[in-house]
Amino acid sequence: MSIVFLNGSYMPMSEAKISPLDRGFLFGDGIYEVIPSYQGNLLGFGPHIDRMNDGFKGIGLNVDWSHQQWKILCEDLASKNGNSNLGIYLQVSRGADTKRYHAFPENVEPTVFGFTFKIPEPPIADKAIAKGYKVSTAEDLRWQRCHIKSTALLGNVLHFQQGYEQGHDETLLFNANNELTEASSCNAFIVKDGTLITPPLDNQLLPGITRYMLLDILRKDGTIPVEERAITKQEVLDADEVWISSSTKEVGAVIQVDGSPVGDGKVGNVWLAAQRLFSAHKFNY
Ligand code: PDD
Numbered sequence: 001m002s003i004v005f006l007n008g009s010y011m012p013m014s015e016a017k018i019s020p021l022d023r024g025f026l027f028g029d030g031i032y033e034v035i036p037s038y039q040g041n042l043l044g045f046g047p048h049i050d051r052m053n054d055g056f057k058g059i060g061l062n063v064d065w066s067h068q069q070w071k072i073l074c075e076d077l078a079s080k081n082g083n084s085n086l087g088i089y090l091q092v093s094r095g096a097d098t099k100r101y102h103a104f105p106e107n108v109e110p111t112v113f114g115f116t117f118k119i120p121e122p123p124i125a126d127k128a129i130a131k132g133y134k135v136s137t138a139e140d141l142r143w144q145r146c147h148i149k150s151t152a153l154l155g156n157v158l159h160f161q162q163g164y165e166q167g168h169d170e171t172l173l174f175n176a177n178n179e180l181t182e183a184s185s186c187n188a189f190i191v192k193d194g195t196l197i198t199p200p201l202d203n204q205l206l207p208g209i210t211r212y213m214l215l216d217i218l219r220k221d222g223t224i225p226v227e228e229r230a231i232t233k234q235e236v237l238d239a240d241e242v243w244i245s246s247s248t249k250e251v252g253a254v255i256q257v258d259g260s261p262v263g264d265g266k267v268g269n270v271w272l273a274a275q276r277l278f279s280a281h282k283f284n285y
Helices: 023-027 045-058 065-081 154-164 208-221 233-237 270-284
Strands: 003-006 007-011 029-040 086-091 111-118 131-141 171-174 180-185 187-192 195-198 226-228 241-246 250-257
Touching: 023 086, 023 195, 029 045, 029 065, 045 065, 045 086, 065 086, 065 111, 131 154, 131 180, 131 241, 154 171, 171 195, 180 233, 187 208, 187 233, 195 208, 208 241, 208 250, 208 270, 241 270, 250 270
Parallel strands: 131 171, 131 250, 195 226
Antiparallel strands: 003 007, 003 111, 029 086, 086 111, 171 180, 180 187, 187 195, 187 241, 241 250
């Protein structure tokens, strides 16, 4: 039975109860994070908490926990749940009011919830065993504040489902100008002539922590050039490699887009080189 944290206490998941008037439930009015933990070692902890604090600011939610408080919570959750390969899920909602009313309530304590779930072994730099992802494409029909890691994920869920129903692992999303934004639960990248290219950060995509670490590691190493710029759908279809990244997958190579092979349809050499570097440096954050 997994042990969860809810509003100051640890308890078995089956005992964790929140009010149906919680604004996380009624409005998706909250912020969340997913932090990977491998045998108790947190990946990208500081940047994850910084992004969560940006989210609180972005939606006007007053939460004053220090990094140290969040760290103790994450480490306790990991150890109480067996310290294997875990995603640590943190969610803070605007709390449970006594009525359903859109305006922010006054004097209502935020609901703080944390639990863990198993995540796969992180990929290792070996083309023979690396998973090759298959993805669909769709017009990005989510809201215009995708930089906020909001719990209101219905737009993302519907896009994920589009790919899932076609037997695919993800859905790549394109804005009204046919430019890549991200995927429904991952950031997205292409490789062309040896250069890694990814859309620049703005309101159309989440500032992924895996994306941040990957770009930082590659720039410090210098062997794989990195560009942040708009990418057209045609460029995705013509790319030598396509990648997706998230805290639960790390960096994954896409081998098919809408049923057509990416490059030669196999996990690529630039992915291999980048994965080697990512594995070597990922715990520096
Ligand atoms: N998803 N873009 C979206 C829309 C995401 O939901 C995620 C992460 C990412 C990648 O961000 P990061 O590298 O910080 O995990 C990009 C998480 C894992 C989820 O919702 O489960």
